[in-house]
Every structure is written in C-alpha cells, then in structure tokens.
Amino acid sequence: MAYSDKLIDHYENPRNIGSLDKNSEDVGTGLVGAPACGDVMKLQIKVGPDGLIEDAKFKTFGCGSAIASSSLVTEWVKGKTIDEAETIKNTDIAKHLALPPVKIHCSVLAEDAIKAAIADYRSKVGKK
Amino acid sequence: MNVHTQIRRNDQPIYLDYQATTPLDPRVLEAMMPYFTHQFGNPHSRSHSYGWEAEEGVEKARAQVAKLVGADEKEVIFTSGATESNNLAIRGVAEFYKDRKNHIVTTVTEHKCVLDTCRHLEQQGFEVTYLPVQKNGLIDLDALRAAITDKTVVVSIMAVNNEIGVIQPLAEIGKICREKKVFFHTDAAQAAGKIPLDVEAMNIDLMSISGHKIYGPKGIGALYVRRKPRVRLVPLIVGGGQERGFRSGTLPTPLCVGLGEAAEIAMNEMDEEAKRLTKLQQRMLKGLQDRLPEIFVNGDLEHRIPGNLNISFAYVEGESLMMGIKNLAVSSGSACTSASLEPSYVLRALGVDEELAHTSLRIGLGRFTTEHEVDTAVDELVRHVKKLREMSPLWEMAQEGIDIKSIEWAAH
Numbered sequence A: 001m002a003y004s005d006k007l008i009d010h011y012e013n014p015r016n017i018g019s020l021d022k023n024s025e026d027v028g029t030g031l032v033g034a035p036a037c038g039d040v041m042k043l044q045i046k047v048g049p050d051g052l053i054e055d056a057k058f059k060t061f062g063c064g065s066a067i068a069s070s071s072l073v074t075e076w077v078k079g080k081t082i083d084e085a086e087t088i089k090n091t092d093i094a095k096h097l098a099l100p101p102v103k104i105h106c107s108v109l110a111e112d113a114i115k116a117a118i119a120d121y122r123s124k125v126g127k128k
Numbered sequence B: 001m002n003v004h005t006q007i008r009r010n011d012q013p014i015y016l017d018y019q020a021t022t023p024l025d026p027r028v029l030e031a032m033m034p035y036f037t038h039q040f041g042n043p044h045s046r047s048h049s050y051g052w053e054a055e056e057g058v059e060k061a062r063a064q065v066a067k068l069v070g071a072d073e074k075e076v077i078f079t080s081g082a083t084e085s086n087n088l089a090i091r092g093v094a095e096f097y098k099d100r101k102n103h104i105v106t107t108v109t110e111h112k113c114v115l116d117t118c119r120h121l122e123q124q125g126f127e128v129t130y131l132p133v134q135k136n137g138l139i140d141l142d143a144l145r146a147a148i149t150d151k152t153v154v155v156s157i158m159a160v161n162n163e164i165g166v167i168q169p170l171a172e173i174g175k176i177c178r179e180k181k182v183f184f185h186t187d188a189a190q191a192a193g194k195i196p197l198d199v200e201a202m203n204i205d206l207m208s209i210s211g212h213k214i215y216g217p218k219g220i221g222a223l224y225v226r227r228k229p230r231v232r233l234v235p236l237i238v239g240g241g242q243e244r245g246f247r248s249g250t251l252p253t254p255l256c257v258g259l260g261e262a263a264e265i266a267m268n269e270m271d272e273e274a275k276r277l278t279k280l281q282q283r284m285l286k287g288l289q290d291r292l293p294e295i296f297v298n299g300d301l302e303h304r305i306p307g308n309l310n311i312s313f314a315y316v317e318g319e320s321l322m323m324g325i326k327n328l329a330v331s332s333g334s335a336c337t338s339a340s341l342e343p344s345y346v347l348r349a350l351g352v353d354e355e356l357a358h359t360s361l362r363i364g365l366g367r368f369t370t371e372h373e374v375d376t377a378v379d380e381l382v383r384h385v386k387k388l389r390e391m392s393p394l395w396e397m398a399q400e401g402i403d404i405k406s407i408e409w410a411a412h
C-alpha cells in the first residue's frame, strides 16, 4: 500500500510517545480498541489550570495508520480546550494523512481515544 | 555477472518472501531463451522440424518433472500453475466419480485455491470434511481415518503449508488412503524440490506442482495423475485434446522447459540447499531469540521446510512492523495487511491467539539468501520490534504485570 509522506513521517517520527500519570487528577486517559482486533490505542491528556490541554501522550498497538493517527491527534489537541479537542473528527485525521479507505477505521479509533480521554478527565474533575 | 546482482538490484529490499514466489534461477532462464526465439515452433505441430524441436523440449521437461517426484513422464501434465492443478485434480475427480461417490476430505489450513474449489463443490451438492489441525499444524491421522467413508472419493492434503512451512505426514496419509481405496491428492506447490517426494513410496495419486515456487517461471505448473491404478478426471479446459485430453491448449514451450530445468536443478541440489537453508534458518531464529524476549514460532519446527519461519513478535502489530523494516520484503499474518481485515486463518486454525496472530511475520529463505542478508534482517527486526514495543500500550501493561486478557476490551 502506498502511504502519504505525512503518514510516513508520523509513523517514523511519532510525536508525543509515552505515558502520563494516569492517577493524577489533571490527567485524562483513554484506552480503546482490542488486542484481538489488532489495534489498541492509549491516549492521555494533561489539562492545565487555564483549561488548556498542556500535554498529550500516546501509545498504540496497531498498523502504521493507527500509529500515525494517534500521533497526529496528540499534536492537534495540545493548546486546545477540551471542548475544542472534542470536536476533532476522524474525517479530518483521515484527510490530513490521506488514509486509504481500508484504514479509515484507524482514524475512527483515534477520535474514540481522544473522546475517551476527555470523558475520563471530566469524570475526575466531576464537571460536565 | 554475479548471481546475486542478477537476482536483486542494490536498491531493492532484501527478499525474504520465498513462499510467495521465487526469483527465476538464471540457469532456468538460459534454458528457456532459445524457445522464446528461434525454437518457437508449436510443440503439437507434426509436419516440420520447428514443431519437433519444440516437442522435444517439452517432453524433456516432462521427464525432468516426473523424475523429481518419482513418476513416469506419461503421468505428468502441464497446467498454468498449482491453482489450476488443484482445481483440475479435485473438481476433475469429483465430477468423474460423482455417480458413486460424493465426499471429499481436506484440511482447514489448505491454500485458498483448494478451499474455494471445495466450497464450489459443496454448492454442487458434494460433502466436504475439513479436518482440523493440531497446535503444531499437523493433522491427526486417526481423525483422517475416521473421516473417510465409503462415499469418499478423494483426500486432498497439502504437502507443505505456505504460511508455516510444516510438512504433513505424506507417507502415512498415502497408506491410509490406499487401504481405504480413496484417491490421495496433495498440493505440493511448496514441497516439490524442497523435500524428497516419491509418488510410489507415498501412495500419491494426484500431485500439484507450481513453477514459480521452485525458481522456475510463473504461469506454469504440473499435475501428476497416476496411471496404475488409473485416476480419471473430467477436464476443466476442453479443445484440441492436448495433454491426454486432460488439458487442451497449445503448451507454452518456454515455460514448460523452464519448469523442467527448475525441477532438475532442485533435484540435484536439494540436499545441499536444505543443509544451507537449515543453517540460515537457525541463525535467524537464534539471532532473534537471543535479543528479543516473547517471540513465538508458529507451527512445528521439526516437521518444517528449512526455508520458512513464521514468528509472532508479541505486542507489536505486524503491519506496523513491516512498515518499519522497509529494507526487508516479508509478509504478515496480521489482519491490517489483508483486504478482509481478518488475521491469518492458518494461524487461527493452530489455535494461535488472535492477538498473537496479528503480530506474526512470515520469513521465507531461499536459494539466493545469504548469511549477510540474514544478519541484516535480524538487526532490522530487533531494532524495530524494540522501537514498536516502546510505543505499545500492551507491552507497557505486560511490563507492569497486567494480564491483558483480564481487561474487558470493547471488541469492535
């Protein structure tokens, strides 16, 4: 399969790999996918006192498109409010990386991961 | 010119996919060349020397193929490849004997062309038993014995599996089939020229062979059809009645000659090549095992051709690994590489966990693989598996002692 340069760049030089302290109050963690399906994404956000996402980290088990999608999303969410981050659509990811049709679900997973991380953060701070 | 630069340009990745196909041996190409140029005659033309010369080339090739498997040359017919041979063998026999028998026995790990042929026959009203395999990929002979009924016409079991390289117990299967008086067909696309085959000693009645798996050309194969006791087939392709009526159409002389030459070379060099490949296989496996924990070989290591390794690199998804090792041409059992997004049915049939099936690579070694290529491949694999494990949430959990099976994943 021929992949776009942007996708390959994110695969080869993934941004923001790693983990944040999942027990910390200002960290939201999303863990989506399933090993049996061949894809698992862990995406974490750290929200600053000003309400902006100041850090984001990911780890992904999955194909190159899944890795690139999660890497891209960590870049996009930084500096955004969680409400803004929540509006990121899988179609934006797929378009930016020029994902082939069979790989669209990998971008869906990245959208799910950011939503799950936000939900986790919100449940921690107890606000809606 | 050195053989290696003939096979691979320096800017091409290292070829480690010898079960997908093999490069043409330069000696085979040389044997074929005259039949592309001045010896272009129709091998079925009887009235002039062009025809006679082409016929001579084809008949020599037929004898070369026959010799490789211990057959008589009259028992070998040329086809377009193992796909056609498998179709012809199974459909041909089933059709011919359908008034008396309607049952076929095969295995779940056969190549798609055998499985699809069987599915097609099921739609026509035949019954098919798909034997399971054991954890090591081999069939259980008692299960085979139990599956054969007095309605069984043919047992079709592959000699060597294309994904995991395991060798089925052909002689034992042949013995059972002969005792029970059913035909034994074997898809030997991955076995011919790699392991000794003898249609007499193994009681094989039909055998499929492919040119491009044995350093011969693509688009040519053969089917061995036993004459004593005689196996009858309904042909798939009718017309001029060539190939004893089993397969009409003008034979592609250069391709036949190439298959013959490839068969002869494989026969002469089989022992040496097997020894060399066994060393390379062990070097590759040891190199990986010494430097990477939690890797697992799929399929039996003993009953296996030396040119195959199929390894699960736990916690690293196969397609992402292949994207990393750009300098290596391998294939994967991962779902993410397949159009169907299903992991390998062969690995699933062995009972390999789905999550491990996603992490598998098939590494094929062959005639032109060098020690240096193996070492380079090991280095690349180790580097990228480590890098991807650092990125893997599953690896992280495993390091923290979390059992990933204990988590409730939302399957999607």
Ligand SMILES: Cc1ncc(COP(=O)(O)O)c(C=O)c1O
Binding pocket: B019, B020, B080, B081, B082, B083, B084, B111, B113, B158, B160, B161, B162, B187, B189, B190, B209, B210, B211, B212, B220, B221
């Ligand atoms: C076991 C097996 N059977 C059949 C085939 C089909 O062979 P061919 O490409 O000659 O049709 C292959 C190759 O893909 C194979 O590995």
Ligand code: FES
Binding pocket: A037, A038, A039, A061, A062, A063, A064, A065, A066, A102, A103, A105, A106, B335, B336
């Ligand atoms: S994770 Fe399987 S196709 Fe992307």
